[in-house]
Amino acid sequence: MTRKQKRLSVIAGALVFLGAATALTFYALGQKASYFYMPADLQAATLEPGQRIRLGGLVENGSIVRGQGTEVAFGVTDSEETVKVRYTGILPDLFREGQGVITEGTFGADGVFVADSVLAKHDENYMPKEVADSLKEKGVWQETTQ
């Protein structure tokens, strides 16, 4: 091989590598990005069975039911619709009724949302951004700035 051919083959190799990495990245974005819904958005949404989504809203007042051991069920509401959520594990420190939460998981066959993670807040003033934006659009909640 001449020097030029060598250089070209190296460049071609690098391009193939970059192409593969790009393809993988876009495939992964299509497959692995999870969408965010509020309860009222769910009717318009078409979800495949077993599709992972993030469900956000406020914890419905009086809806927290503790079951056996660490099982817990609660309602997530945006004041229009409410979705029942089931979760096993320790809830985040700032999980309270009337507070914003984001849960991630899939819908079970019985229509109950089975969450495998309930997102923790870091601060008492902090409403998960997605939840805050959606609630503001609906006019349900206003930011309280001190």
Place this chain on the structure above:
Amino acid sequence: MVEMGHFALVLALVLSLVQSLVPLYGAHKGDARLMAVGGPVTVTGFAMIGLSFTVLTIAYVQSDFSLVNVWENSHSLKPMIYKFTGTWGNHEGSMLLWVLILSFFGALVAAFGGNLPATLKANVLAVQGWIGTAFLLFILITSNPFARLVPAPIEGKDLNPILQDIGLAVHPPLLYLGYVGFSVCFSFAVAALIEGRIDAAWARWVRPWTLAAWVFLTGGISMGSYWAYYELGWGGFWFWDPVENASFMPWLAGTALLHSAIVMEKRSALKIWTLLLAILTFSLSLLGTFLVRSGVLTSVHAFASDPSRGVFILGILTVFIGGSLALFALRASSLTAGGIFHPISREGALVLNNLFLTTATATVLIGTLYPLVVEALFGEKISVGEPFFNLTFGPLMLPLLALVPFGPLLAWKRGDVAAVAQRLMFAFGAALLVVLVTFLFIDGASVFAALGSGLAAWLVLGALTDLALKAGIGNVAPKVALRRFLGLPRSVFGTALAHLGLGLTLLGIVGVLSFEKEAILVMKPGQVLEISSHRLRFEGLQPVRGPNFTEDQGRFSLLSPAGQPFAEIMSAKRFYPVRQMPTTEAGIKTIGLSQLYVSLGDETTDGSGSVVVRVWWKPLVTLIWGGTLVMMAGGFVSLMDRRLRVGAPAKRKATDKKPSPVAT
């Protein structure tokens, strides 16, 4: 007093403007006197910002609530150490720390850059001045920590409790020393572009700065990871959270820069690429600052979101990244290309390293920015998390890690893979043995676990093989080998240590991901839980009053096989009344390299004193952070190399010894 700090900050801005313009003009005109202005102005600017920072710290220590910033983030009952560290536990204070460190690096260049060509030094200081000016303006216009509050309240609103932690005291200064340290590389790159000249000596000047910044960034990321691990009570060490990615991207790019600078220094090849990497690395640091400080992302770092701040930093970002890349596009063609080399050689291996690392940086960048872009364009809210990164970042890292041991053994210019492979036979065989032993003899070991442990062993043994071969162990008499070993350049030790540390971190990650045991249950007092052959007894809850919190302490005893308690673990649920905020204080017991992690949930309502408990057995988990310490040690050792001490930058070793007066 407070006004003095404010005034010093304004003075620093003026000095920074002088620093930005005068040396640059001097370098352009070839006027030595104007160029000489740069040094003293930079050092004085550092002193002014230092004074300003000290004043703010005193205000925190004295709980001066006439400052809005102190009132919002402090409390008179807060323990003294957190009053002190709370100085940078908020947006304004942390930005002040940012410019303090920036000016600190500027002052170091001014003080120890005596052997740089005068024009290069003048230009570098000027570019540092531009960055300083932009961020000082940002602080004074949008985030002034010295804003007053009249009348002064009697009591403050307290610091977010999860930030009241020793991890927070260390993480931001270390991280900033890394982030901002890359500004020096950036300034050197832009200065080289302004002059239109770049050579191997340039790489030798830039490398110590890159190394120092890299060491600190490694420490900062590692500390942040450990903090999240024990303070958030979830026991995870990495969440692929955008905020973490923001610091990880400059690290990946900086690691690439570290390696490409070697090629440039030794072989004067890859000049233009190294220059571009230097610009990109600091650009990613700026992007990280933007993501974290602007409030685009909600996280523990986003103390308050104020749109004007986001727009301001975005402006800085655009000007600096856009400007430097435009300059690069204009001037790069005028730089001479460097030496040529065979694809299979040390240079080739380092190019491959760069290809993998920059591609990995790009995937992290895409994964981090994609949700923001999608939301801005289509209003759809999506999240990109661990599954995405496992599918993209993982496959990129695995081949890179597998190739690491080859790199240092290949010869410059033209290498012989077959010969290197032969030398690595022992390491390869041993790694294969680790795979088999893990797979066959450890219960529940998956293929991933076996291959992962093997890869980690391969990295560790590969690094040791490199040292052994270079010392000639086995080929020459033991005495000679020992002498040769001790006489090896420090940079060889540095490389080996860094690669070894990488292997240890990988081993820790594989250990936790594959062999972690978890139990979530309701425990009654006296109940014993058996987890991974450890027996843990719950002794009961007891209320305790702390300085600015109350807590329910759960006491647990570790039982010996005979049933005797031999160690105690405390895990608590704290409540901070000022912020009305509960936190979880995990109880962690280190056993060998592994840890038992106990986190409390809610007390059951039946009055039996039972409590929801989550217990993890985390095998080898300490290696994750231990490995990063070894990597940092590698960086330090490499900084001590004679090559970097003697010759052109004679006094440069000062960079590695910096006591960082602000950090402690």
